[in-house]
Amino acid sequence: MDYNFKTIEERWKKEWEKNKIFKTTINNKKKFYVLDMFPYPSGAGLHVGHPLGYIASDIFCRYKRLQGYNVLHPMGFDSFGLPAEQYAIATGQHPEKTTKVNSEKYKKQLKNLGLSFDWERELKTSDTNYYKWTQWIFKQLFNSYYCNIDDKAIHISELIAEFERNGNKSVQSPCDDDTQVFTADEWKNLSYEEQQNILLKYRLAYLSNTWVNWCEGLGTVLANDEVKDGVSIRGGYTVEQKKMKQWALRITAYADRLLKGLDQIDWPNSVKEQQKNWIGKSSGLNIIFKTENNLNISIFTTRPETIFGVSFLVLSPEHEHLSQLCIDDQKEKIRKYQIKCFKKTELDRISNVDSVSGEFTGSYALHPFSNEKIPIWISDYVLSNYGSGAIMAVPAHDARDFKFAKNFKIKITQVISNGTIVENKPYLEKEGKVINSSFLNKLSISDASDKISKLVSQKNIGSSSINFRLRDAIFSRQRYWGEPFPVYYKNNIPQLINDDELPLELPSIDSYLPTKKGDPPLARARNWKYKDNYVYEHSTMPGWAGSSWYFIRYLDPHNTKKFVGEKEIKYWENVDLYIGGAEHATGHLLYSRFWTKFLFDLSLINFSEPFKKIINQGMILGESSFVYRIKGKNTFVSYNLKDKYKTTKIHVDINLVEKNHLKINKFKKSRIEYNNAEFICEDDNYICGSSVEKMSKSFYNVVNPDNIIEKYGADSLRMFEMFLGPLTQFKPWKTEGITGVYSFIKRFWSLFYRNDKFEVSEEIATNEEKKILHETIFKIKNDIEQYSFNTCISSFMIITNKLRKINCNKKEILEPLLIVLSPFAPFLCQEIWSKIHGEKNIIDEKFPKYDEKLFIKNDFDYPVSVNGKKKLSININKNLTDEEIENLVVSQKRVTDLIGDKKIKKIIIVKNKIINIVI
RNA sequence: GCCCAGGUGGCGGAAUUGGUAGACGCGCUGGAUUCAAAAUCCAGUUCUGGUAACGGAGUGUGGGUUCGAUUCCCACCCUGGGUACCA
Numbered sequence A: 001m002d003y004n005f006k007t008i009e010e011r012w013k014k015e016w017e018k019n020k021i022f023k024t025t026i027n028n029k030k031k032f033y034v035l036d037m038f039p040y041p042s043g044a045g046l047h048v049g050h051p052l053g054y055i056a057s058d059i060f061c062r063y064k065r066l067q068g069y070n071v072l073h074p075m076g077f078d079s080f081g082l083p084a085e086q087y088a089i090a091t092g093q094h095p096e097k098t099t100k101v102n103s104e105k106y107k108k109q110l111k112n113l114g115l116s117f118d119w120e121r122e123l124k125t126s127d128t129n130y131y132k133w134t135q136w137i138f139k140q141l142f143n144s145y146y147c148n149i150d151d152k153a154i155h156i157s158e159l160i161a162e163f164e165r166n167g168n169k170s171v172q173s174p175c176d177d178d179t180q181v182f183t184a185d186e187w188k189n190l191s192y193e194e195q196q197n198i199l200l201k202y203r204l205a206y207l208s209n210t211w212v213n214w215c216e217g218l219g220t221v222l223a224n225d226e227v228k229d230g231v232s233i234r235g236g237y238t239v240e241q242k243k244m245k246q247w248a249l250r251i252t253a254y255a256d257r258l259l260k261g262l263d264q265i266d267w268p269n270s271v272k273e274q275q276k277n278w279i280g281k282s283s284g285l286n287i288i289f290k291t292e293n294n295l296n297i298s299i300f301t302t303r304p305e306t307i308f309g310v311s312f313l314v315l316s317p318e319h320e321h322l323s324q325l326c327i328d329d330q331k332e333k334i335r336k337y338q339i340k341c342f343k344k345t346e347l348d349r350i351s352n353v354d355s356v357s358g359e360f361t362g363s364y365a366l367h368p369f370s371n372e373k374i375p376i377w378i379s380d381y382v383l384s385n386y387g388s389g390a391i392m393a394v395p396a397h398d399a400r401d402f403k404f405a406k407n408f409k410i411k412i413t414q415v416i417s418n419g420t421i422v423e424n425k426p427y428l429e430k431e432g433k434v435i436n437s438s439f440l441n442k443l444s445i446s447d448a449s450d451k452i453s454k455l456v457s458q459k460n461i462g463s464s465s466i467n468f469r470l471r472d473a474i475f476s477r478q479r480y481w482g483e484p485f486p487v488y489y490k491n492n493i494p495q496l497i498n499d500d501e502l503p504l505e506l507p508s509i510d511s512y513l514p515t516k517k518g519d520p521p522l523a524r525a526r527n528w529k530y531k532d533n534y535v536y537e538h539s540t541m542p543g544w545a546g547s548s549w550y551f552i553r554y555l556d557p558h559n560t561k562k563f564v565g566e567k568e569i570k571y572w573e574n575v576d577l578y579i580g581g582a583e584h585a586t587g588h589l590l591y592s593r594f595w596t597k598f599l600f601d602l603s604l605i606n607f608s609e610p611f612k613k614i615i616n617q618g619m620i621l622g623e624s625s626f627v628y629r630i631k632g633k634n635t636f637v638s639y640n641l642k643d644k645y646k647t648t649k650i651h652v653d654i655n656l657v658e659k660n661h662l663k664i665n666k667f668k669k670s671r672i673e674y675n676n677a678e679f680i681c682e683d684d685n686y687i688c689g690s691s692v693e694k695m696s697k698s699f700y701n702v703v704n705p706d707n708i709i710e711k712y713g714a715d716s717l718r719m720f721e722m723f724l725g726p727l728t729q730f731k732p733w734k735t736e737g738i739t740g741v742y743s744f745i746k747r748f749w750s751l752f753y754r755n756d757k758f759e760v761s762e763e764i765a766t767n768e769e770k771k772i773l774h775e776t777i778f779k780i781k782n783d784i785e786q787y788s789f790n791t792c793i794s795s796f797m798i799i800t801n802k803l804r805k806i807n808c809n810k811k812e813i814l815e816p817l818l819i820v821l822s823p824f825a826p827f828l829c830q831e832i833w834s835k836i837h838g839e840k841n842i843i844d845e846k847f848p849k850y851d852e853k854l855f856i857k858n859d860f861d862y863p864v865s866v867n868g869k870k871k872l873s874i875n876i877n878k879n880l881t882d883e884e885i886e887n888l889v890v891s892q893k894r895v896t897d898l899i900g901d902k903k904i905k906k907i908i909i910v911k912n913k914i915i916n917i918v919i
Numbered sequence B: 001g002c003c004c005a006g007g008u009g010g011c012g013g014a015a016u017u018g019g020u021a022g023a024c025g026c027g028c029u030g031g032a033u034u035c036a037a038a039a040u041c042c043a044g045u046u047c048u049g050g051u052a053a054c055g056g057a058g059u060g061u062g063g064g065u066u067c068g069a070u071u072c073c074c075a076c077c078c079u080g081g082g083u084a085c086c087a
Helices: A005-019 A051-066 A084-093 A094-112 A128-142 A156-166 A183-188 A191-198 A253-265 A267-279 A304-310 A328-343 A347-349 A400-409 A443-460 A564-572 A587-603 A641-643 A664-670 A704-712 A714-723 A735-750 A766-785 A790-805 A810-821 A826-837 A880-889 A893-900
Strands: A031-036 A071-072 A144-147 A150-154 A205-215 A218-221 A239-249 A280-292 A296-301 A313-314 A359-366 A374-376 A390-393 A462-468 A488-489 A493-496 A534-536 A577-580 A615-618 A622-632 A635-639 A645-651 A678-680 A687-694 A859-866 A869-877 A906-912 A914-918
Touching: A005 A094, A031 A051, A031 A564, A051 A071, A051 A714, A084 A094, A084 A664, A094 A704, A094 A790, A128 A205, A128 A493, A128 A587, A150 A156, A150 A704, A156 A183, A156 A191, A156 A267, A191 A493, A191 A766, A218 A239, A239 A328, A253 A267, A253 A280, A253 A587, A267 A359, A267 A587, A267 A615, A267 A914, A280 A304, A280 A443, A280 A493, A296 A304, A296 A390, A296 A462, A313 A400, A328 A359, A359 A914, A390 A400, A390 A714, A443 A462, A488 A826, A493 A622, A615 A906, A635 A641, A704 A714, A704 A735, A714 A735, A714 A790, A735 A826, A766 A790, A766 A810, A790 A810, A810 A826, A869 A880, A869 A893, A880 A893, A880 A906, A880 A914, A893 A914
Parallel strands: A031 A071, A031 A577, A313 A374, A577 A615, A635 A678, A859 A914
Antiparallel strands: A144 A150, A205 A218, A205 A239, A280 A296, A280 A462, A313 A390, A359 A374, A488 A493, A488 A534, A622 A635, A622 A645, A622 A687, A859 A869, A906 A914
């Protein structure tokens, strides 16, 4: 009987849904939590690149379940976001509608793939019963501050108690830079509003008036990780710097723990490395330079040993002391330079990295050790928000300082040397001895550094300091389609709404655009006030709010009393395996770790890292096709003739191309402007060009999984996706290749048929058959555990070819094989299983154990090489001694022929590996 | 520039701790079946010389270590990803 995947897959899809075989509940088995990055449900639906990770995780889930684990495998949707909102702006349709339609479509497509998701745990970040708890977590952040002494987040009431006892002089907590020192009495005498403003400087969710990435095109601010090359990642609109009041999360308080935690988790090196660089910890020294007019300028350096190489100071254009330092003659120039800098957008700054600019203030500082006069400059290469916004410039040993000094003809003093002399380029290596440095001369770099550290603190002009590149995360967006903040304003002071008033639902509005005054869309909502009196916050939360904790909500998605139940969190804990794209390295994956640590500090969860292991699946690339149109004409030239004309390369829909040949008639009909197109062909065919690039609608190279399932079935698609290559690598998609796995599946199916009738034999298996089976079980088990799914597929092909050759249809062999194959091709295996066992689900079986004795042989085909080059192989019993092997080898005629009259220098025998004759 | 991956036939890719390079599949070639095609089955397929047996070369490039290197070391080239003045 033919393999009819359509009826098989339809049947089991229904059965599985009806019997809820993927539903998970807490039981006394060991848990295993497998998570896929949940998708944003876009209108385009899935293409074959999307399910790659889902199929891999599904195979692992099914395998773990066969191993006896209680496997949690949920799926949901990251449904707040820009495309739905932009669609809403264009059509007036509420984003909720499109979100619903799109996620239903996704769900159907995912179900067609036979993925073992527990859909009863489905969540959408835009559902009120989900974002209710996102708002609730925001409230906890607002109500917390970070205590550096306990190294954790603590409820704000503790801080208030401390203020009442001792003021803030002994408080060690991250806070805004402009926080003043006050005593307990001063605190008590403050008004309520004044107190609230001070508390806001300590809260983990706070209002900050800072420079933000303002994106006019999107009408909103963006976080650093949402901006690239000066444009927004979504949409590609220009981003500029603007000072605005925004909600921010004090992620910097967790910088050190986020860094340290990386050591405990099994993540791809590249992601860890990216997070490390993003956090950017550097330790150094703050040193105070006195100016001639007695001001203190604090600088930060990581290289104190170069202090005698300082030939100027550079301040950021925003530096607080600038007005006092600038002499009258320079005031105009400095003012102009400042204006230029403030105007600069991120884009300008990035595109002009190589240019050097700056102005001299006219003032001098005094070198803390040599008392030498040091000119003070300003330049935009010094950032106001890193370190102290001022540096000591050591041109001989820093690339930017060097360029600056050369440009403005400032002297360059070399103070570190390994023999080379600084002339045309700086010496950046941290190797060598200190020179030209008074009392530091001849010391090693580390000794000199230590000495300066000590002296600086003795003289009371500095202290060691640690700086991070990481910035607090801007948390408000001037958009509609996001979580509203559970916040209203009373006398300009932000206040939280009560827990029992959550969720604060998105109000309906007449248009999804900003107001005429430039306020966010929520300002349009009518009668939307807290207790009809107080204004709500009009911004909404960013896209990453909901995704920062969704893995927790899956554990208990229907809980109406808590964000997650205690029993659930205790049993399921954190994610054991997380599969998704690497593009979230510094966004989602960092924010999730931050929120997890925060919730851990509040004892709301029992783990401090969200994802124990991460695997980044590689992107599947599409093969794009091109046609070549002669410039100015509606004539297309075939690929090999195109160089004879001036042509424009145009993407053509891959559905109009077959094996590089353009289907000319279909192409003509595809667009009005092509109706009358003419073609210059070669051998009567129009050949298209092709190249491999990202699979994307705009390149017309998208392959839809639905079409493939229609033609070959989901099992073939699943296996083919795995067969393409290693999970983590980028790989091109070529649909033709699927015939390989498709015919494998048909061959496997036919193992169970004799003369068109289903038939498995009860005969006892031979040793040879057992050997084949157990070898395969061993190999598959190992490969699955190393996530090497592509090699699993070839093993299945190999065993199937072998069993066909020996015509084996014995139950003793095929039954275990079915279980081993079932994670990969669940429909097929379930169908055959039910033919043997009736109603039983193959997923409830046990993964078979292998017996090594069955496939370890007592002889070995030794490859014999001469001088490392393989010449022949000889079958030798494993029990022979080296001497016996040697005698056997040299007595072979082929061997004596090969050696001829040369002398054997040595024979190397590696047991069960190789024999090498050296002549 | 810096950091991280990766580079193996016409193509996707295999190859325990250094030990038979090219498993498995696609494609291609030839054959069987068929009126024919699709599908299926059988054989071949790294390049190169040879009918063949058999030889030579060969894992981005150049060196090195080793009896033996796709695997280890050094230098370089290329592709992809990340990052952007962080003192």
